[in-house]
Amino acid sequence: MSDQQQSGGAAVASSPPVGETLMEVTGVSKVFGGLVAVNDVNFIVPRKAIVSLIGPNGAGKTTFFNCLTGLYRPTTGRVNFDGTDITAKRPDIVTQAGIARTFQNIKLFRTMTATENVEVGMHPRLRSRVTGMILRTPFVRREEKAARERAREILSSVGLKRMDELAMNLPYGDQRRLEIARALASEPKLLLLDEPTAGMNPQESEELRTLMERLRTEQDISILLIEHDMKVVMNVSDHITVLDHGEKIAEGSPQEVRQNPRVIEAYLGSQA
Amino acid sequence: MRFLASLRSGRDTVTGMIPGWVLAVVLIVFAVIFPYLVGSGSFLDASTQTLAYVIMALGLNIVVGFAGLLDLGYVAFYAIGAFVIGWFGSQQFPDVNGGKGIHILASDRATFQPKLSGGRLDIAGIHINFFIVLFIAMAITALWGVLLGAPTLRLRGDYLAIVTLAFGEIVPRVFENSTSGLFGIGSTDFSHGRQGITPIDKINLPWSHDLLYSDANLKPAYWVALGMVFFTIFVNRRLRDSRLGRAWIAVREDEVAAASMGINLVRTKLWAYAIGAAFGGFAGVFLGTYNNTVNVDQFEFGFSVFILAMVIVGGMGNIWGVIVGAVALSMMNRYGLPQLNSLSEPLGFDVTSISFGIFGFFLLIMMVLRPEGLIPSGRRRLELREAEIEGSEDTGAVGDMSQMYEVRQ
Numbered sequence: 001m002s003d004q005q006q007s008g009g010a011a012v013a014s015s016p017p018v019g020e021t022l023m024e025v026t027g028v029s030k031v032f033g034g035l036v037a038v039n040d041v042n043f044i045v046p047r048k049a050i051v052s053l054i055g056p057n058g059a060g061k062t063t064f065f066n067c068l069t070g071l072y073r074p075t076t077g078r079v080n081f082d083g084t085d086i087t088a089k090r091p092d093i094v095t096q097a098g099i100a101r102t103f104q105n106i107k108l109f110r111t112m113t114a115t116e117n118v119e120v121g122m123h124p125r126l127r128s129r130v131t132g133m134i135l136r137t138p139f140v141r142r143e144e145k146a147a148r149e150r151a152r153e154i155l156s157s158v159g160l161k162r163m164d165e166l167a168m169n170l171p172y173g174d175q176r177r178l179e180i181a182r183a184l185a186s187e188p189k190l191l192l193l194d195e196p197t198a199g200m201n202p203q204e205s206e207e208l209r210t211l212m213e214r215l216r217t218e219q220d221i222s223i224l225l226i227e228h229d230m231k232v233v234m235n236v237s238d239h240i241t242v243l244d245h246g247e248k249i250a251e252g253s254p255q256e257v258r259q260n261p262r263v264i265e266a267y268l269g270s271q272a
Numbered sequence: 273m274r275f276l277a278s279l280r281s282g283r284d285t286v287t288g289m290i291p292g293w294v295l296a297v298v299l300i301v302f303a304v305i306f307p308y309l310v311g312s313g314s315f316l317d318a319s320t321q322t323l324a325y326v327i328m329a330l331g332l333n334i335v336v337g338f339a340g341l342l343d344l345g346y347v348a349f350y351a352i353g354a355f356v357i358g359w360f361g362s363q364q365f366p367d368v369n370g371g372k373g374i375h376i377l378a379s380d381r382a383t384f385q386p387k388l389s390g391g392r393l394d395i396a397g398i399h400i401n402f403f404i405v406l407f408i409a410m411a412i413t414a415l416w417g418v419l420l421g422a423p424t425l426r427l428r429g430d431y432l433a434i435v436t437l438a439f440g441e442i443v444p445r446v447f448e449n450s451t452s453g454l455f456g457i458g459s460t461d462f463s464h465g466r467q468g469i470t471p472i473d474k475i476n477l478p479w480s481h482d483l484l485y486s487d488a489n490l491k492p493a494y495w496v497a498l499g500m501v502f503f504t505i506f507v508n509r510r511l512r513d514s515r516l517g518r519a520w521i522a523v524r525e526d527e528v529a530a531a532s533m534g535i536n537l538v539r540t541k542l543w544a545y546a547i548g549a550a551f552g553g554f555a556g557v558f559l560g561t562y563n564n565t566v567n568v569d570q571f572e573f574g575f576s577v578f579i580l581a582m583v584i585v586g587g588m589g590n591i592w593g594v595i596v597g598a599v600a601l602s603m604m605n606r607y608g609l610p611q612l613n614s615l616s617e618p619l620g621f622d623v624t625s626i627s628f629g630i631f632g633f634f635l636l637i638m639m640v641l642r643p644e645g646l647i648p649s650g651r652r653r654l655e656l657r658e659a660e661i662e663g664s665e666d667t668g669a670v671g672d673m674s675q676m677y678e679v680r681q
Contacts, residue, residue: 069532095534107529109522110658111651119515120522124534126515130543133514134507140514147515168658186534 015252017239019046022190022222023068023099028077030060030067030246037063039246040077045190048216050223052233054257055243056266061226062104064243065192068224069101070094082189096124100188102179104195104226110168114160114178117167118151121185154181158211173204180211190222191215197229205229209236234258242266303498307491316490320562322602323497324555327504329582329598330591331551334508336580337589337649338517339544340524341424342433345440346579348420349413349549351571353556355447355463356409358566361473363397365460377401381483382476402475402561406500409557410550417549418542425541437573444571468567472560497558504551508591511547520544521651574628578605581631585638587645589652596647601631 025043029036038060045051053061066072068079070091079087086094100121109117126147128140155163158181160174167178176196183191193212197205209232215221227233233240234254241251244266250257257263310316328350335343358364361378368374375383378399385395400408420439424432446455450462463469475484475496485492511517519540522530531537560566578601586597605627612623612630623630638645644653 071528071532090536091528091531092534092536095532101532103529103532107526107532109525109529111525111654112518112521116518120518120530120535121533123515123519123522128515130511130516130547133516134510136510144515166654168654182533 015256016044017046017049017051017251019049021045022047022049022082023224024080025068026078026080028064028067028074028079030063030072031075037246038067038074038243041243041246041248043241043248045222045224046238047189047222048220049238050212050216050225050236052225052227052237052240053243054227054230054233054240055249059243059266060246061243062194063246065101065194065224065226068094069099069192092124095186095188098187098189099192100183100186100190101192102176102183102194102196104198106175106179108167108175108178108182111166113164113166114155114170114174114181115148115151115163117178117182118154118185119147121182122147122151124186151185154184157181158184159207172199173201176200176208184215184221188221190224192224192226194226195228196225197227197232205232208232212236300502304495307494312488312490316494318603318606320490320494320497321559321606322599323494323501324559324562325579325582325602326501326595326598327497327555327558328552328579329586329594330501330504330508331548331555332579333548333583333588333591333594334511334520334551335544335548336583337594337652338512338520338524339541340520341541341544342429342436343545343548344433344437344573344576344580345420345443346436346548346552347571347573347576348440348443349417349552350556350559350575351444351447351568352413352416352549353409353553354560354566354570355469355556356412356553357402357405357472357557357560358469359462360398360400360405360408361402361561362399362469362471363395364462364464364469365398366396367460368396368398371396374398374400376404377478378473379476379481379483381481382474384471384473399473401478402473402557403478406554406557409553413553413556414546414550417545417547420549421542421545425538437576440573440576444568447571448568463566463568466568468565468569470565470567472564472566475561493562497562500554500558504554505591505595507547512591516540516543525655577628578631581635584635585645587648587652589649590645590647593645593647593649597645600646601634605631 021044023043023045025041028038028041028043030038041064053064055061063072067074067077070086070089070093073088077087078085081094081097081099084097086097086099089097109120112120126143128143132140152163155178158177160170160177160181162170162174167175170178176199180191180193180196197208200208212223212225213236216223225233225237237254239251240254240257242249242257242260242263244262249262249266250260252260306319307316310319328346331349332343332346335341335346361383363373372394373396375395376399378401380395382402383395383399420436424435427435447463448465451465452461453459454462475493476482477484484496519530519535522533522535523537523540527537530540559570563570579598582598582601583594584597585601586595587593609624609627609630616623644656
C-alpha cells in the first residue's frame, strides 16, 4: 500500500486547487471490517468552485461522500467546513452547517408531492415551534406560506414544472431535478451531487450542466460532483480528483487529469 | 373486493358533491345532539367509553400512523394518565397536609365530602379539579413518552415492537407493586395493589359545586368526552399539516434521506412519542373518573392491541379512518362479542374470554384483504401498493438500508 502511494506521488504531480478554501478534508479513511474503502484522502473544495470526484466503479466515491455528510463516521481523518470541524457530526448537523446532497439511488419522499419534498428540505431553515404549529400563530402562518412560495421558486429554477405531482410519479429526469431542488432548499454553501446525470439523456445532462454553472455564479454555491459522464465532468469542473481503490491517484485541472497515465490506467487497465 | 372498490368510488363521488366543511358541520352537529337521540341509557355509556377510545386511537395514530413507529405498549400511557387522576383526585394520600388534604377547585360533592363542615373542604387526600388534572396528566405522560421512547430510538420493526410491548407490561406492574413507595422511594401507598384506587372524584366545573353528571344523566359526561375528542382532532390536524408533520412523514418514508435534509431524527421521533403519549394520558384521566376506579387489571397487553387494531382497521395515518376504526371496534367489543357469546354457548366456551383472539383474527383478515385500512390515508395506500409492486426490489432496499444504517442518531 505504502509502496503504491510512493509510486503515485512520484508519477503524478498533484496540483491542489487554488482559491479560498470552503471545505478541507485531511487524511480521511473509512474501513469496513478488513476492507479499506477510503484510504487517507486529502481534499480541498474552494469557494464558488465546481470540483469533480471521478474514478472507476467501487473506487470509494460514494463512501467518501457519506463520510463527509455524516452518514458514515470516518475511521480516521478530519473534515473542516467553513471554519468549523464537522468530522463525524450527525447528518442533520452537517446539513445545518451548509452541506446538502443528493443520492446516487434516488431517495425522494415518494408519496409526497414535489413541493412537499422541497418543503422538507427547508426544514432546518424554518423556525416554527410545536405550540406555534398547534395554535397556528401568525408567524407560523406566514412562514408556511413563504416556505411554499420559496419551494415553488426553487422548483421552477431547476426546471421542474409538475410541482403538485407525487414524487413517485415523476419521470426519472425530473426525480433527479427534484433531488437537487430539495437539496437547494436548505440553502447550502456546498452541494454534493452523486451521479446526477445517471439515466438522463444528453439534452437533460446539458441542462444540468448549465444549472450547475448558474448555481455557482448566481448563488455562490460550491459543487462537489461525482459523475461518470466524462463530457459533463470535463466541461463543468474547475478541478478533478480521481479515486481508485479508495485512494486519491490524481488531481488537477481537467486537462491535467485527462493526460495523467495513472488515470488512464485506472480506467482502461494496465497495458503491461 | 369489488364491493369495497365500489364503496370507495361511491365515497369519492359523495365527497365530491358535498364540500368538506358541510360534511364536518353535519357530523359535529350530529355528535353533539347524539345523546338526545339515544337517551341516557347504556348505549350512551358505551358511546362515552368509545369517545375515550377514539382519543387514544388518535394519539397512537401519531406514533404509528404519522411517524411510522410501531408501539405495542400504548396501554402504559393509559395507565399513567389514570393513575394521575387516581393520585390527584381521590383519598389515596390521606396524610397530605396534616390529614386535611389539598383542594383545588374541586367541589364538596365531587370529592364525596360527607358533610359540609362550616363550608370548608377538608376531606383527606389531594383533590384537584378534573379539568386541571387533564393537563397535568398530559404533561406527565408526555414526559414518560419521551423517557420510554428514548431507549427505543435505535430500534426498528420487530425489535421496536418487543421493547414497547415490554414497557406496556412493566408500567402496570410498577404501579401494582407501589403499595409502599414508588420506585422504592418513600413508603406511601401509591396504588392499593390489585385493589386499585376507588372512588375517584367526579367531574365538576371549576366554578360550580354541582356534579356535572350522574348515573341518571350521563349526557354531560358524553359532552366532556366529545369536547376532548374535538380538541384531539384539532391538535392532530394542525400537527399533520405542519413542519413537524412533514418531518414525521419524511422519517417514516426514508430515515437516511430525512436526516440528510437536516431533520433531527431523535427530536422528531421523541415529539411523536410525547404527543402520542399525552393523548393516552388525556383519555386515561377521563376513563379513570368515568369508571370511578383505577385498577391495574384495566391495563392489560390486550388493551394495547385493541387500540392498535382500531388504528390499523381504520386506516393508519388517516384521522377520519382511525375514528371510524375506533368506533367500530369499540362497539363491536361492547355489543358484537356478547352476541357471539349466545351463539357459542352450546359449544361450551365464552367468546368474550378470547375477544383479543378475535381482534387478532380481524387484523389478519384486514391485512389480507385491505392492508391500508377502511379509510386509508392516500399516502399509506400508495406506500403499500408500491411495496406490493416492487416487492423484489424492496428486499434490495432493505439490504442497502442496513448497510447505509450506520446513520447515527
